Amino acid sequence: MRAIGCLAAAALLAATGCGGDSDDTQVQDQKIEINVFWWGGEKRAEMTEQALALYTARHPNVSFKTHWQGNQGYYDNLATQAAGVDGPDLFQIDDNYLTEYAERSVTLDLTPYATSGALDLSKLPDSLAKYGQVGGRQVGVASAENTPAMVYNRTLVRQLNLPEPTVGMTYEQLFTWATQITNATDGKVAGTMDPSADYKALWLWLRAQGKELYAGKQLGFTTADLTAWFQMWQTARDTGAAPAPSVIKEANGGDVTKQLVATGRAATSFMWSNQLPELQGNTKDELALVSYPGDPKGQWARASMYWSAFRGTRHPEVVIDVMNFLVNDPEAGKILGTERGLSPNTDVRKVVSEALTDPTARATIDFENAITPRFGAAPAPPRRATPRSARCSPRPRRACSWAGSPPSRRPRSF
Template sequence: MTIGMRAIGCLAAAALLATTGCGGDSDDTEVQDQKVEINIFWWGGDKRAEMTEQALALYTARHPNVTFKTHWQGNQGYYDNLATQAAGPDAPDMFQIDDNYLTEYAERNVTLDLSPYVTSGALDVSRLPDSLAKYGQVGGRTVGVAGAENTPAMVYNRTLVRQLQMPEPTVGMTYEQLFAWATQITEATEGRVAGTMDPSADYKAFWLWLRAQGKELYAGKQMGFTAADLTTWFEMWQDARKSGAAPPPEVIKEANGGDVTKQLVVTGRAATSFMWSNQLPELQGKTEDELALVSYPGDPKGQWARASMYWSGFRGTRHPDVVVDVMNFLVNDPEAGKILGTERGLSPNTEVRRVVSEELKDPAARATIDFENAITPRFGAAPAPPPRGHAKIRSLLTSAAESVQLGKRSPKAAAEQFLNQANGTLAT
């Protein structure tokens, strides 16, 4: 058992021992009358901290009895620190979490059950896309509310495509169509720019490819596909590399980690990168060429409105009603939405998103919102949030894909090894 897992176990015990942990000792008058300090913890950089604290200051201006004790840090080590803090005397009442750990925290009874608040309307999710609201449910309970929304998007170099007088990629194009288009890009640039990044190590690309075939990445606490499925995925990208549609392994590897500064669409090594839609402004800031968004290849019904991160409450909080009211404010208040902008992603509330869009001056940020608004109606149903072990499985997939990219293993051998390791991870 890792240090982080032991800390989460202590965290769960602390939540279960808390005498006011189930929301029964608090009522709506607390939001208005009693002096309350809410301890809130999140990860992010200086810009996120500044915006979040401004939004919380607005809440305090409206509810002078409620103040905040804020803590934030970078993503590295965040979950170890969250578990340690929550197991101690100064536990966060409210914290940021993502789908790498939402299921794990919920299954360990760490998170506050938000379902009664959703039922009563105290936590209003009526203006969130249905699939986004449901993506915060684990075991039939709402345990997190989306702090922002994003969806996978293929970012392409529009300037290059237009210079080459090539058609721009379209929503719903197949992978075969992408490869044919990409090969033409590679040939037209005499190999200087590959037509497309190879996302075979990208779990979200693989997941959407599976969903287009009626399968899922997960089926409960097992992987939802066969070794033959993953072999086909690896072989498809192996063929793309051989044809020149995708770049060589050493170029692909530099972008596999997800670092925005190393994405091939901004380094000029490929005409596309497979990213999240809300990353467009940051990517655009790294290149003078105009970038644009399109959905990943395949039917967009394979995509869903995904929470880039959630707000969850600690089950042991002494102020559950206030915590929920703060969540409701951050998600649904237009003024809070204007302050928070798109730094975490797009507002999960579609009405707030429109208000924010009208005031945005950054063309890339507006393009992100326009893309999300246009494609959201075509999304399919959300899957269950990933099970415990998702972060490890993402790492295993990257290793398996890179072993194929670098010629160390055949697609079949890499797929079989991955599936054995992944199912073993889910079984522990």
């Protein structure tokens, strides 16, 4: 981890408009409290707070005020906090909101810190680092790398003497395979979950055809594309490859405990690779990972979520150092594990992998490492056509104005 003493460049950074009130000239002697906000469950909270405690152990003058919650309502609360006097200095955000918050001038421009080395992105895959950029500015740093994965019931497949699904199989091949499972179990277990309501499944299907979910602030696909997508899955239901809508509905909320591969109602679920350990904990059958159907070039090294800094923070250099610590420090990486996904730092990822004792967590890393070289280039983060009427000013601190409606709600998957 780069020392917090990187503050030698503080005056230069402040002059370029990188942060808010730069009163950190004597930061090593000050008592500083950094507010951190994220979504997730208790396990994520425990790991994050342990990592922050390690930072405090190394920098006794820095303490943390942490806030976390489930994903439901997270962005409503983030918008409210950003407009108030006690908003987060460091917060978790995903790619559905990154552009919007950057264009509303809520996020701190991280570019000068990345250029100076105070924020070291050299060990991140290039596409992963660039996917945190908006308009040529670095506005977020991946807290982890993740990729969509089709989780399948290996125990069931082997009991039925069927081949396991493979990387690069087409959707037509998936449906043929899935129908065999449905027939072999007399319909008790559907061959595959129906992810037609899942934006990431649609996105990867489009990318395999050379299209995108977004094109700037416009949709990157046509009505005919969307119709073909839904018709494909209607055929899968009609032929028995996928279950009835009443069965599918229970899994569409994203609750891991209700995913069909965990409840035994389907042989596959379309999830994120880092969710394998939690899924495995809900079934006695062995689960395994494979990529979504289609050419894996449609996928990319994707940030499961980002760390971003609030533009009005009083302590931008400290916040950057904490961010750098969470991303690049091996001991922090061991604490954080794979709960958010794989460490974005490839060196830290190796250290974490060697320290893992959970076979399902190790399987997640092995899968990601094997599939990543086959990925394509990252697209630009989504951009919403929303009014750019909200602005944040670094002086006075926390002065954010959300004219009109706050950033829109979207369901979370992590």
